[in-house]
Amino acid sequence: MAIAYIEDLAxxxxxxVTIRGWLHNRRSSGRIHFLTVRDGSGFVQxxxxxxxxxxxxxxxxxxxxxxxxxxxxxxxxxxxxxxGGFEIDAxxxxxxxxxxxxxxxxxxxxxxxxxxxxxxxIRSPRQQAILRVRHEVIDAIRDFFNGRGFVLADTPIFTxxxxxxxxxxxxxxxxxxxxxxxxxxxxxxxxxxxxALGRVYxxxxxxxxxxxxxxxxxxxxxxxxxxxxxxxxxxxIELGEALxxxxxxxxxxxxxRELEMLERDTTKLERVKTPFPRxxxxxxxxxxxxxxxxxxxxxxxxxxxxxxxxxxxxxxxxVHRYPAAVxxxxxxxxxxxxDRALCVDVLAPEGYGEIIGGGQRLDDYDLxxxxxxxxxxxxxxxxWYLDLRRYGSVPHSGFGMGVExxxxxxxxxxxxxxxxxxxxxxxxxxx
Amino acid sequence: MAIAYIEDLAxxxxxxVTIRGWLHNRRSSGRIHFLTVRDGSGFVQxxxxxxxxxxxxxxxxxxxxxxxxxxxxxxxxxxxxxxGGFEIDAxxxxxxxxxxxxxxxxxxxxxxxxxxxxxxxIRSPRQQAILRVRHEVIDAIRDFFNGRGFVLADTPIFTxxxxxxxxxxxxxxxxxxxxxxxxxxxxxxxxxxxxALGRVYxxxxxxxxxxxxxxxxxxxxxxxxxxxxxxxxxxxIELGEALxxxxxxxxxxxxxRELEMLERDTTKLERVKTPFPRxxxxxxxxxxxxxxxxxxxxxxxxxxxxxxxxxxxxxxxxVHRYPAAVxxxxxxxxxxxxDRALCVDVLAPEGYGEIIGGGQRLDDYDLxxxxxxxxxxxxxxxxWYLDLRRYGSVPHSGFGMGVExxxxxxxxxxxxxxxxxxxxxxxxxxx
Numbered sequence: 001m002a003i004a005y006i007e008d009l010a011x012x013x014x015x016x017v018t019i020r021g022w023l024h025n026r027r028s029s030g031r032i033h034f035l036t037v038r039d040g041s042g043f044v045q046x047x048x049x050x051x052x053x054x055x056x057x058x059x060x061x062x063x064x065x066x067x068x069x070x071x072x073x074x075x076x077x078x079x080x081x082x083x084g085g086f087e088i089d090a091x092x093x094x095x096x097x098x099x100x101x102x103x104x105x106x107x108x109x110x111x112x113x114x115x116x117x118x119x120x121x122i123r124s125p126r127q128q129a130i131l132r133v134r135h136e137v138i139d140a141i142r143d144f145f146n147g148r149g150f151v152l153a154d155t156p157i158f159t160x161x162x163x164x165x166x167x168x169x170x171x172x173x174x175x176x177x178x179x180x181x182x183x184x185x186x187x188x189x190x191x192x193x194x195x196a197l198g199r200v201y202x203x204x205x206x207x208x209x210x211x212x213x214x215x216x217x218x219x220x221x222x223x224x225x226x227x228x229x230x231x232x233x234x235x236x237i238e239l240g241e242a243l244x245x246x247x248x249x250x251x252x253x254x255x256x257r258e259l260e261m262l263e264r265d266t267t268k269l270e271r272v273k274t275p276f277p278r279x280x281x282x283x284x285x286x287x288x289x290x291x292x293x294x295x296x297x298x299x300x301x302x303x304x305x306x307x308x309x310x311x312x313x314x315x316x317x318x319v320h321r322y323p324a325a326v327x328x329x330x331x332x333x334x335x336x337x338x339d340r341a342l343c344v345d346v347l348a349p350e351g352y353g354e355i356i357g358g359g360q361r362l363d364d365y366d367l368x369x370x371x372x373x374x375x376x377x378x379x380x381x382x383x384w385y386l387d388l389r390r391y392g393s394v395p396h397s398g399f400g401m402g403v404e405x406x407x408x409x410x411x412x413x414x415x416x417x418x419x420x421x422x423x424x425x426x427x428x429x430x431x
Numbered sequence: 432m433a434i435a436y437i438e439d440l441a442x443x444x445x446x447x448v449t450i451r452g453w454l455h456n457r458r459s460s461g462r463i464h465f466l467t468v469r470d471g472s473g474f475v476q477x478x479x480x481x482x483x484x485x486x487x488x489x490x491x492x493x494x495x496x497x498x499x500x501x502x503x504x505x506x507x508x509x510x511x512x513x514x515g516g517f518e519i520d521a522x523x524x525x526x527x528x529x530x531x532x533x534x535x536x537x538x539x540x541x542x543x544x545x546x547x548x549x550x551x552x553i554r555s556p557r558q559q560a561i562l563r564v565r566h567e568v569i570d571a572i573r574d575f576f577n578g579r580g581f582v583l584a585d586t587p588i589f590t591x592x593x594x595x596x597x598x599x600x601x602x603x604x605x606x607x608x609x610x611x612x613x614x615x616x617x618x619x620x621x622x623x624x625x626x627a628l629g630r631v632y633x634x635x636x637x638x639x640x641x642x643x644x645x646x647x648x649x650x651x652x653x654x655x656x657x658x659x660x661x662x663x664x665x666x667x668i669e670l671g672e673a674l675x676x677x678x679x680x681x682x683x684x685x686x687x688r689e690l691e692m693l694e695r696d697t698t699k700l701e702r703v704k705t706p707f708p709r710x711x712x713x714x715x716x717x718x719x720x721x722x723x724x725x726x727x728x729x730x731x732x733x734x735x736x737x738x739x740x741x742x743x744x745x746x747x748x749x750v751h752r753y754p755a756a757v758x759x760x761x762x763x764x765x766x767x768x769x770d771r772a773l774c775v776d777v778l779a780p781e782g783y784g785e786i787i788g789g790g791q792r793l794d795d796y797d798l799x800x801x802x803x804x805x806x807x808x809x810x811x812x813x814x815w816y817l818d819l820r821r822y823g824s825v826p827h828s829g830f831g832m833g834v835e836x837x838x839x840x841x842x843x844x845x846x847x848x849x850x851x852x853x854x855x856x857x858x859x860x861x862x
Contacts, residue, residue: 020661040629132628149436151563158855158860173602205588363528384550
């Protein structure tokens with residue numbers, strides 16, 4: 001009998017197949033078992049009738065517990081009422097291994113309880129839906145860049161120096177005599193790569209030793225960072241817009257069923273089209289004042305500020321030209337107003353916060369050196385970075401987009417912890 | 432005038448375009464400059480004739496140094512002798528930024544000298560070719576798995592416990608009270624993910640604090656690891672074969688020019704077809720004895736042993752069923768010979784060593800617990816892993832494939848350090 005995955009049942013209509021999976025749920029009447037089976041690719045109901053399989057096999061299925069691993073064989077039958085469009089008329093069932101007292105039952109569990117059992121929690125339909133959206137987001141990002149001539153150039157995780165101060169860095173003893181820091185961003189290396197390959201991106205895990213415990217922060221998260229030689233701030237805002245629209249469109253195209261399972265209001269996602277509204281930092285500050293936020297001009301926006309701003313628009317909003325003082329040392333100042341940086345943050349709608357941060361980089365050697373000193377950074381560690389301004393410096397820009405923030409937004413999640421299989425947070429290192 | 436990338440010149444034949452890039456090389460006669468320009472997407476020769484551009488502009492190009500950033504405008508002309516098929520008849524040239532005494536000249540430099548300047552070295556045609564092959568290898572791997580119903584499920588970098596002993600792990604202080612270890616493999620988490628999603632893979636950086644200084648080892652390297660519920664050793668060997676054949680085919684299809692630049696003998700890669708020869712550990716040991724290797728049966732193979740073995744075959748060879756004693760605690764024993772593990776290593780041809788390692792996992796609760804104790808591993812840390820055998824255990828298998836080893840093999844490189852933009856090794860953390 002052919003082995004089939006549940007997601008492929010349409011190809012097997014009318015045929016006899018074997019599904020290899022786990023029992024997700026069971027309802028029984030005296031004469032029929034309704035077994036919901038999952039195999040990782042989907043869920044399907046197997047209908048087992050006592051008349052057909054006989055008493056012995058029927059009774060074997062009487063006491064099957066949730067998450068028992070089973071092989072179910074039977075005929076694939078189309079059924080428009082079934083979520084996947086098909087059911088199986090079971091003719092055979094084989095238990096692979098039992099599952100006694102599976103700890104995650106259909107009843108409600110607390111979040112800590114579930115997080116301690118994250119390795120099992122991910123078997124639930126809701127968590128599977130989120131992880132499939134995550135998969136799609138990542139694939140859509142890569143397709144976007146690969147289709148536009150970008151070269152994936154991985155930047156190192158072990159870095160010798162801190163990019164923006166060491167307070168939120170994880171240090172690692174690197175053999176006997178050196179200390180490495182886990183990367184917070186591949187950007188500096190991306191700049192070197194862009195000088196070599198023109199259009200590049202890195203896509204890997206990044207690390208922040210932030211002690212804050214918020215629903216938007218992980219200590220380990222994945223970020224895609226494009227960098228483009230000869231690109232200006234405006235170029236990179238356009239690139240970011242196109243990326244976000246492309247990713248949202250892809251998820252709407254291919255993951256409707258998952259978004260439905262998550263009860264996501266997709267009409268809000270359908271509004272995500274270019275162009276995004278673009279407002280300056282000053283305009284944003286004005287909006288916050290109008291909404292009674294206790295915001296001091298010149299400072300950075302807090303989480304609640306971002307929420308208020310994002311709620312003014314029905315699509316992501318690009319906020320540009322922040323005060324240079326609150327931004328990193330490598331930002332290029334706006335020639336028309338040098339106390340402002342040529343930078344941009346893109347805030348997701350519905351209060352999901354910053355999903356993109358980037359801008360145009362400082363390409364002048366002397367000014368960069370001055371900034372390195374002003375920020376008390378060790379010049380030695382940045383000699384290679386200064387080289388990029390010594391040998392054929394060019395205007396260049398880039399940004400970073402956090403995968404988990406995007407997944408939380410697209411799935412409509414309260415907390416970022418569900419967007420990655422094994423979230424790492426201040427008090428969470430297990431499993 | 433339209434801005435164009437060099438790789439897109441075919442679309443602009445006969446048109447006037449501007450290339451934004453860097454001067455790679457210059458030859459001049461009294462009346463003509465031949466300027467080789469690179470923009471990250473390719474290299475093109477711009478021909479600048481004094482008759483056409485006039486004395487002033489012609490002299491401006493007289494002393495342009497290597498890696499000066501320039502904008503070159505002119506008409507795109509097909510030329511079958513040109514490596515990319517096109518040349519540019521220059522009409523305008525603008526210097527963006529100078530490049531004085533660029534440290535990497537066409538003359539030979541030592542490896543340490545180049546590695547210290549890796550951020551500039553990657554601008555060279557050879558390094559660019561390697562990085563483009565790397566990009567393609569990674570993209571081919573992802574397409575392979577995504578096209579076969581696998582879900583990308585990222586496994587954590589911070590792990591609470593050591594998978595195979597702590598001697599080659601990098602510890603990280605995780606806030607006040609905990610120690611995390613940087614992952615050496617996502618496999619244990621992959622197993623949990625496969626129980627949830629059926630067919631999964633993770634693809635991220637992994638870390639080994641190995642003090643050995645060999646041409647095959649990095650402390651930070653990228654690995655793809657598929658894991659499949661209900662798969663046996665044979666299934667996973669087939670999956671590995673198909674993956675390798677698919678990746679090699681893709682690189683041959685799309686990166687011919689890069690392989691040519693690297694002077695790779697592609698006839699050797701064209702032989703990489705399924706099925707791969709499969710030999711048992713005992714057969715491999717016999718081959719080593721025949722070739723006079725001082726090999727002690729029961730032990731693991733060394734680098735030279737792997738080279739000798741791989742040289743017996745014109746394609747990758749799968750060596751299976753090693754002694755359980757030299758393999759990790761989670762390997763399933765061969766039921767027909769319990770002192771052997773149901774594992775496989777795939778060795779690349781031409782002495783490039785192990786590119787794949789994997790096998791069938793122990794799915795029996797009692798035996799796994801016994802192994803954890805035999806290996807003196809802390810049971811507490813593995814409770815979640817034991818859960819996978821408590822709740823619906825199933826046969827399952829997977830493997831890991833190292834990206835850098837594959838790139839080194841496909842590019843025909845002596846040393847693995849050129850396969851990643853910023854290699855990390857025992858004595859190499861900069862730039």
